[in-house]
Amino acid sequence: MKRTVLGVSALAAALAVSVSACSSSGGNAAGSSTPPPDTGGSSSTSSSSVPAPSGAGKTITVWLQSDAQTGWPSVVAQANARFEQATGAKVKIQWQEWSNYTQKLDSTFSGSSGIPDVVELGNTQTASYIDAGAFKALDKSEFDNSSTWLTALEQSASSPDGQLMAVPYYAGSRVVIYRTDIWKAAGITTAPKTLDELNADLDKIKAKNPSPNFSAFYMPGKYWYAAMSLVYGAGGRIADQHNGKWVGELESPAAQRGLAEWQKLATQYSVGGATSDESTQDVEMAKGNIASIAGNGWEVGAVADPKTGDPKLAKKLSTFPFPGNTAGNYTPSFLGGSDLAVPEKAPNADLGAEWIKYYTDTKSETLLAKYAIPNTTSLLGVYEKQSQANRSTGEAAKKTWFVPNTATWANVEANNILQNMLESIATGHSTIAAATKAADQKLDQTLNGVS
Amino acid sequence: MRQRRRSSLRRGGWFPYLLIAPAVVVLAAVAAWPLVKIVLLSLQEQEEGKYALFHNSGTTPFVGFRNFASQLTDSEFWSVLERTVIFTAVNVALSMALGLGLAVLLNRVSNWARIVLTAALLFVWAVPSTVSTQIFAWLFNSRFGVVDYLLDKLPGVSMQRHDWFADPVSGLGVVTAIVVWGALPLLAITLHAGITQVPRDVLEAARCDGAGPWSSFRHVVLPYLRPLLVILGMLSVIWDFGVFNQIYFLRNGHPEPGYQTLGIYMYTKGVSSSAYNTGSTLAVLMILVLLLVMVVYIRQLFKIGEAE
Numbered sequence: 078m079k080r081t082v083l084g085v086s087a088l089a090a091a092l093a094v095s096v097s098a099c100s101s102s103g104g105n106a107a108g109s110s111t112p113p114p115d116t117g118g119s120s121s122t123s124s125s126s127v128p129a130p131s132g133a134g135k136t137i138t139v140w141l142q143s144d145a146q147t148g149w150p151s152v153v154a155q156a157n158a159r160f161e162q163a164t165g166a167k168v169k170i171q172w173q174e175w176s177n178y179t180q181k182l183d184s185t186f187s188g189s190s191g192i193p194d195v196v197e198l199g200n201t202q203t204a205s206y207i208d209a210g211a212f213k214a215l216d217k218s219e220f221d222n223s224s225t226w227l228t229a230l231e232q233s234a235s236s237p238d239g240q241l242m243a244v245p246y247y248a249g250s251r252v253v254i255y256r257t258d259i260w261k262a263a264g265i266t267t268a269p270k271t272l273d274e275l276n277a278d279l280d281k282i283k284a285k286n287p288s289p290n291f292s293a294f295y296m297p298g299k300y301w302y303a304a305m306s307l308v309y310g311a312g313g314r315i316a317d318q319h320n321g322k323w324v325g326e327l328e329s330p331a332a333q334r335g336l337a338e339w340q341k342l343a344t345q346y347s348v349g350g351a352t353s354d355e356s357t358q359d360v361e362m363a364k365g366n367i368a369s370i371a372g373n374g375w376e377v378g379a380v381a382d383p384k385t386g387d388p389k390l391a392k393k394l395s396t397f398p399f400p401g402n403t404a405g406n407y408t409p410s411f412l413g414g415s416d417l418a419v420p421e422k423a424p425n426a427d428l429g430a431e432w433i434k435y436y437t438d439t440k441s442e443t444l445l446a447k448y449a450i451p452n453t454t455s456l457l458g459v460y461e462k463q464s465q466a467n468r469s470t471g472e473a474a475k476k477t478w479f480v481p482n483t484a485t486w487a488n489v490e491a492n493n494i495l496q497n498m499l500e501s502i503a504t505g506h507s508t509i510a511a512a513t514k515a516a517d518q519k520l521d522q523t524l525n526g527v528s
Numbered sequence: 529m530r531q532r533r534r535s536s537l538r539r540g541g542w543f544p545y546l547l548i549a550p551a552v553v554v555l556a557a558v559a560a561w562p563l564v565k566i567v568l569l570s571l572q573e574q575e576e577g578k579y580a581l582f583h584n585s586g587t588t589p590f591v592g593f594r595n596f597a598s599q600l601t602d603s604e605f606w607s608v609l610e611r612t613v614i615f616t617a618v619n620v621a622l623s624m625a626l627g628l629g630l631a632v633l634l635n636r637v638s639n640w641a642r643i644v645l646t647a648a649l650l651f652v653w654a655v656p657s658t659v660s661t662q663i664f665a666w667l668f669n670s671r672f673g674v675v676d677y678l679l680d681k682l683p684g685v686s687m688q689r690h691d692w693f694a695d696p697v698s699g700l701g702v703v704t705a706i707v708v709w710g711a712l713p714l715l716a717i718t719l720h721a722g723i724t725q726v727p728r729d730v731l732e733a734a735r736c737d738g739a740g741p742w743s744s745f746r747h748v749v750l751p752y753l754r755p756l757l758v759i760l761g762m763l764s765v766i767w768d769f770g771v772f773n774q775i776y777f778l779r780n781g782h783p784e785p786g787y788q789t790l791g792i793y794m795y796t797k798g799v800s801s802s803a804y805n806t807g808s809t810l811a812v813l814m815i816l817v818l819l820l821v822m823v824v825y826i827r828q829l830f831k832i833g834e835a836e
Binding site: 122176179180183186203209210211289290299347349350351352353354356361364366421422487488491492493496497502504505 | 582583670671672674685688689691693694742780782783784785797799800801802803804
């Protein structure tokens with residue numbers, strides 16, 4: 078394993094050298110002086126002492142997820158315009174969908190043509206590709222704000238020995254989304270500060286709403302991001318490395334305490350979701366009979382969406398960061414997000430890396446911060462100013478957890494190990510102790526690469 | 529003269545081959561080549577994870593039947609296979625029986641009723657399985673599902689918030705409902721067409737000989753339908769053995785262990801885990817099992833044919 082990684086980075090380095098040696102006409106000065114630390118934003122990359130690779134007559138292909146197409150197309154457009162002006166190259170964006178994305182990446186990277194120059198990846202997907210040597214090594218100092226990147230994003234973008242293989246792009250965090258009218262009717266006027274307060278509030282809401290279909294807190298039985306947040310909040314972990322071997326740690330007393338907290342939400346305050354995941358919770362909340370959910374900031378909009386939700390709820394929804402054991406100490410949120418990488422076999426790798434510089438520089442990320450959590454803590458203020466929900470999610474983004482950063486993690490997700498464990502707890506098919514024991518065994522096998 | 533021209537056409541062997549060439553090329557490209565590739569992949573092992581795959585390096589050696597041995601000694605594979613075989617048997621039996629029943633019904637009802645029924649069946653046929661699965665998922669939803677709501681209205685039945693998917697057997701029952709529902713149109717319409725081909729005089733002769741409706745169906749109609757039943761039965765076995773969409777989408781892309789049929793298992797173990805050798809091995813095993821079932825089935829039917 079370790080040898081593979083070393084081999085990969087050695088090969089990547091060798092290739093990087095040979096590529097820059099070949100592109101004589103480009104005048105690429107890879108490895109020369111790095112640009113000054115950025116503060117001014119927009120022009121930093123183009124005006125730096127490093128000449129941009131010349132791209133006249135070339136077109137680079139960029140794979141971005143359609144989130145950007147629907148959410149922030151103007152950010153993409155301005156980065157493209159600045160990049161095209163500086164390098165003379167053209168940019169072709171090919172919009173992607175998350176479903177079956179890794180299969181598409183696998184088949185593309187195993188071929189020799191049609192390989193894009195930049196790809197976007199989810200931060201839980203990067204590790205297996207970094208391990209497989211799918212990406213070019215990047216120089217951290219060439220990217221804006223790299224000293225203040227969100228830690229969980231930067232971890233996912235780096236190889237286990239710390240080499241940057243991708244660039245953090247944006248993130249999302251989860252908070253509690255609640256119906257102010259239902260909470261107020263139960264006599265609650267301030268957001269709970271601790272888990273005990275949350276439970277006490279939910280008891281009041283439940284007592285006030287005796288309908289058998291009512292959920293004071295809708296917690297689907299397969300919602301592993303929420304469940305693992307409580308595990309990490311209780312001081313537990315999914316797995317850890319001991320002497321180079323991964324060991325599942327869900328059986329630990331701390332993790333089991335966190336799961337007991339989750340079980341309370343899923344069985345005492347939640348109705349009818351024991352075998353569901355979180356994908357329909359916005360639609361269900363819009364239907365009524367749900368007082369609160371745990372969700373991404375943007376889900377507030379989904380619940381009140383005129384097409385998929387109920388616009389009448391727009392004024393009745395608010396958010397607060399998921400409380401923890403003590404006041405001010407939030408339950409850590411799972412930091413989902415995306416990274417951008419340059420494929421090892423990219424035809425215009427230099428230009429690809431250059432495009433990432435523009436798309437993640439201070440100017441682009443400041444614009445992006447209106448729509449999503451930017452890649453750097455230095456711009457969280459811009460994001461939080463936008464709305465009440467952003468204040469909560471921005472707050473939540475300061476304390477986060479991340480999955481074990483190893484290539485085999487993807488198989489844990491593919492085999493639904495955590496979801497199956499949680500469902501068996503939520504349906505009452507097995508106890509927390511039995512379910513975590515079985516899950517730990519599977520984690521040991523899967524994380525250590527035994528299929 | 530005429531004789532000679534015909535024989536020269538028959539001997540001018542290149543022309544038929546030329547006509548069939550496009551079809552052969554297309555079939556080779558879309559069916560044969562992937563099949564060859566799958567068999568090759570099942571005999572190989574991808575070392576060092578995906579590294580070899582991405583770098584065209586020589587670390588994907590042939591390992592003989594090692595992949596097959598490891599699957600065949602895995603108890604999980606056998607339990608998945610058992611579940612798949614039972615699931616297929618139940619689905620084929622139910623859809624054939626109901627399809628035949630509907631075909632007979634179509635034959636008995638008045639013209640307008642037949643038109644309405646056929647139109648309804650065609651609509652069912654036109655619905656893609658992804659869409660119908662989504663609709664069934666909401667029908668059987670434990671909070672908003674109309675099925676629970678209606679069943680709860682029955683006296684003495686308490687089905688409020690009943691979760692159909694907590695128990696995989698009842699969950700696969702819902703899958704069976706979707707699969708059978710989707711299979712009925714083809715079966716009913718084809719078998720109905722088959723029944724209309726039974727000569728009236730034969731049926732009348734049977735009636736003169738004193739055969740009741742059941743025995744004339746059993747001894748006259750069914751033998752006429754046998755070739756159709758063989759073909760439809762075989763197709764149903766192939767379809768139901770490989771059911772994927774209905775399970776995958778009903779479980780929202782995350783089927784639990786109790787929902788793993790061979791198709792789902794192959795996808796989870798092979799495709800989503802990026803373990804393409806394991807996936808290909810399972811695919812080859814799936815084809816072999818299917819062939820085995822088919823051979824037994826076809827031979828059985830030939831035997832019946834010879835005996836009569």
